[in-house]
Amino acid sequence: MGLLLLAGAATVVGFLIILLVGRGQPVSPAASAGGEAAAPSELGWLRAGGTEALQRALRALFAEMGFAPEPGQQGGGAVEFLANDPTPIRGGRIYVRGLLAAEGGSVDADEVRTLLDAARAEAVGKAVLVTLGRFSAEAHEAARGQPVDLLDGEQLAALLRRHLPQAWATRSV
Numbered sequence: 380m381g382l383l384l385l386a387g388a389a390t391v392v393g394f395l396i397i398l399l400v401g402r403g404q405p406v407s408p409a410a411s412a413g414g415e416a417a418a419p420s421e422l423g424w425l426r427a428g429g430t431e432a433l434q435r436a437l438r439a440l441f442a443e444m445g446f447a448p449e450p451g452q453q454g455g456g457a458v459e460f461l462a463n464d465p466t467p468i469r470g471g472r473i474y475v476r477g478l479l480a481a482e483g484g485s486v487d488a489d490e491v492r493t494l495l496d497a498a499r500a501e502a503v504g505k506a507v508l509v510t511l512g513r514f515s516a517e518a519h520e521a522a523r524g525q526p527v528d529l530l531d532g533e534q535l536a537a538l539l540r541r542h543l544p545q546a547w548a549t550r551s552v
Contacts, residue, residue: 395437422511422532424550433477434458434537435552437509441475443542448475461501473505474498478533480512488521495525509535 425432430453438448441462451460458477464470476494480486491508498506508522509516509530522529530538540547 380409397510401424413418421536423482425552426482426511428552430454430456430458430477430479432552433479433511434460436543436546439475439476439546439552440538441540444538446473449473461503462499471502471505474500474501475507475509477509478511483512485513485515486510486518487515488517491518491527491529493522493526498527511535 403477406514413502425436426437434451434453437458438451438460441448446462446464447464449461449463451458453459456479458475460475462475464473474494474497476497478486486508491514492509494506504526507530508527511532513531514522514529518529535548543552546552
């Protein structure tokens with residue numbers, strides 16, 4: 380009985396030491412030290428790389444999520460490409476447009492309408508609009524009921540942390 384009590388006490392002391400030593404440290408190099416919400420500056424490394432870095436990050440992200448990204452275009456602060464979901468029945472092509480919005484800026488409803496027009500021209504059933512910033516209330520309203528997903532900077536950061544932890548940890552793609 381004494382040996383069992385000693386082992387229990389040693390285990391408790393060991394856990395306390397681990398908790399004290401690891402206090403304030405992220406769980407892994409890819410973990411966010413300040414919670415789940417991404418501050419705009421957390422994507423500064425991606426914004427600094429311009430449209431080329433944004434395109435690499437989005438294509439790598441969609442590839443990691445099971446899509447087959449096709450070559451796309453970049454320019455004017457935006458990137459565009461098609462991504463194929465090869466899954467039977469639910470698969471298909473989606474149109475992806477990424478925007479390098481100014482830090483603190485928001486994307487308006489005109490961008491959502493432009494995206495929907497481009498997706499229709501490409502004859503795809505769904506579109507995704509990604510920004511490093513935020514979407515205005517009007518943009519959310521324009522997307523309501525449409526086959527479009529809006530992915531803001533905070534959501535993009537969460538997806539990068541989850542699907543591309545090495546890129547997130549090293550801040551490079």
